Amino acid sequence: MKRILIIPAYNEQDSIIKTIEKIKESNINMDYIVINDGSTDGTESLLVENNVNHIRLISNLGIGGAVQTGYKYAFENGYDIAIQFDGDGQHDVRFIDKICEPIVLKEADMVIGTRYLDKSSSSFQSTFMRRFGSNLISFMIKICCRKKITDPTSGFRAVNKRVLEEFALDYPTEYPEPESTVSLLVNKYVVKEVPVSMNERNGGTSSIRLWKSVDYMGKVLLSILVDSISFRKKRRKK
């Protein structure tokens, strides 16, 4: 099966090359594509210098738009599995095979690498506030989709070909991680979670800042509710 890593990067000059090196070292048998989301620092020149396979977005789109570009690329080039992987060193290369496994075995359409499952001895469990926010989003998803997702904001996920095609055509770009999960769940796709451990960020700042978090939470919760209605039956079921 052809597999590809989609690595969105926005102003990640301190960590992106390290991430790529780690992927190459681990000699997992797969391609990768870096989506440079209109970075304003030295990310682009680093990518060109190191001959990294990448797409430079001509304008900043945000994480959702960037990741969707990756899905489009994966779809156009006929990949069977796409794995979303952060460029900031938060995600661990060792878990890539693990999150692909349920898809290879055809047990799931999308697999989320989650920090919070008990089995995992994660070195990075994130702060109390983030955890609280995550739980709130989980709760909302459970109400709307009747399925428990412990880590709905995790950006470490793998999808099969069918979902890849769906995402290439239509991907929620405002709050991509929880929204895309909801869009699959309401259409009876199988979403599975696998425990992973994540590292602290190597550099850069998290896209969710504290002073914005209340505003963010309100909008995410609303978007889950809206998506659970608007995406219903929109995604075609084969």
Next chain:
Amino acid sequence: MQNSLKVALIVIVLIYIFIILKSVKKKNMRISYLIFWIITGIALIIALLIPNLVENLSDVLGFEMPINMIFSVAIFIILYLMFDMTVLISKEQRKNVLLIQEVSLLKQRIENIEKKRKDDYE
């Protein structure tokens, strides 16, 4: 209404219509929006020129004061316009994202082809 005030208002409405016509000439307004602005302009002129029209209308509709009717109508029109604009902006934003993605994908493809051709040539 005092006559001097009336004259001032008519002048303002005339300037408003002049601005609309100017934007038509410059072709920076879509026809469907233009119709809306022209209709409001005409309505304003009619309301100013026909004596007691606003007063009588608000009486018939049961407003306590004509100004209440004017404000209500204006607020509803503005609400409608704002809603229309947010819908429009959201649609345009989606198209914009699509454009940026497709152009970026194409650029990457072309660059790859060019690189390959250069390597083959060498």
